[in-house]
Amino acid sequence: MSNPKPISKSVILALIDLAQSQAKIFLASDRSALSDLFSECQTENQIMMLKELLSKFNYLTSSELQEGAKEIALAISQKWALNPKDTLIVAISDGDRTDGSQYLVKSVETALARAGTRFDVRNQLGPAFHEVQNKKTKYKNIVILDDFIGTGGKVSGVIERLQKYITHQKIYIASLAGMNFGIDHISKSCGCDIFSFISYKKSISDEFLEPKRSAYISAMIELEERIIPPSTYPRNSREKCYMLGYGESEALYFLEGFSVPNNVFPIFWKNQYCDRADYLPDSSGKPFKKTRHARNPILTRA
Numbered sequence: 001m002s003n004p005k006p007i008s009k010s011v012i013l014a015l016i017d018l019a020q021s022q023a024k025i026f027l028a029s030d031r032s033a034l035s036d037l038f039s040e041c042q043t044e045n046q047i048m049m050l051k052e053l054l055s056k057f058n059y060l061t062s063s064e065l066q067e068g069a070k071e072i073a074l075a076i077s078q079k080w081a082l083n084p085k086d087t088l089i090v091a092i093s094d095g096d097r098t099d100g101s102q103y104l105v106k107s108v109e110t111a112l113a114r115a116g117t118r119f120d121v122r123n124q125l126g127p128a129f130h131e132v133q134n135k136k137t138k139y140k141n142i143v144i145l146d147d148f149i150g151t152g153g154k155v156s157g158v159i160e161r162l163q164k165y166i167t168h169q170k171i172y173i174a175s176l177a178g179m180n181f182g183i184d185h186i187s188k189s190c191g192c193d194i195f196s197f198i199s200y201k202k203s204i205s206d207e208f209l210e211p212k213r214s215a216y217i218s219a220m221i222e223l224e225e226r227i228i229p230p231s232t233y234p235r236n237s238r239e240k241c242y243m244l245g246y247g248e249s250e251a252l253y254f255l256e257g258f259s260v261p262n263n264v265f266p267i268f269w270k271n272q273y274c275d276r277a278d279y280l281p282d283s284s285g286k287p288f289k290k291t292r293h294a295r296n297p298i299l300t301r302a
């Protein structure tokens with residue numbers, strides 16, 4: 001597995017097309033990693049699937065981040081017409097680890113200030129929980145910012161936790177980007193107003209018709225079998241599976257300068273191969289695992 005196959009004519013042509021159709025991601029990624037990724041393909045169908053997905057990859061630049069922050073600021077101040085005096089804006093970041101929502105919340109704060117409005121803005125969820133439990137709080141509205149909404153599970157969980165304490169506050173959600181099905185999940189399960197600067201469909205299931213849709217799903221799963229460890233069925237609830245992206249999100253999204261979300265197809269960011277033979281049971285009947293081979297991904301997860 002550690003020895004890549006020779007580059008075929010199909011792969012060379014695919015890389016040339018990618019350089020023309022997706023210059024941003026082609027220039028931002030390691031060309032050898034792109035070549036390695038195409039070399040993992042064992043069929044022409046896999047090459048065609050990979051080529052089409054890369055041509056549709058959503059690579060947002062820092063300029064587009066600022067544009068999105070400006071639109072979120074407009075949603076807060078004009079679409080929802082929230083009053084700066086009784087509105088708290090917080091990043092969804094929970095804990096001491098940094099994430100993209102903190103960068104977004106600062107960008108939105110700047111955009112609001114440039115428009116002449118100054119809201120109370122915080123870079124973590126803690127103040128939101130403190131305020132909803134404070135009976136004397138002045139805040140009637142809480143706006144939660146997330147840089148990317150995948151399945152919607154994280155945001156829904158936060159809202160459900162807040163709603164246990166809420167007396168009179170209304171919750172709003174805003175994001176730079178998100179998957180349609182995740183946004184719909186939040187809207188239906190929590191009943192909150194939600195705004196996303198950009199929203200995406202599932203990149204295979206929602207974008208291709210049969211028989212190509214089934215063929216491309218099969219081709220992707222074939223590629224993923226080399227990097228996703230097998231597991232017992234039913235899967236342990238604590239065990240994460242990234243097949244087709246976390247929660248089968250089928251995302252093709254990357255924000256310049258940040259870690260790629262795990263909702264993206266793992267063939268773009270997984271950094272190890274998985275030899276499935278290493279997971280077969282040993283003489284005692286228990287599965288065992290050897291060291292996996294390093295893999296060169298085109299995108300990085302922190």
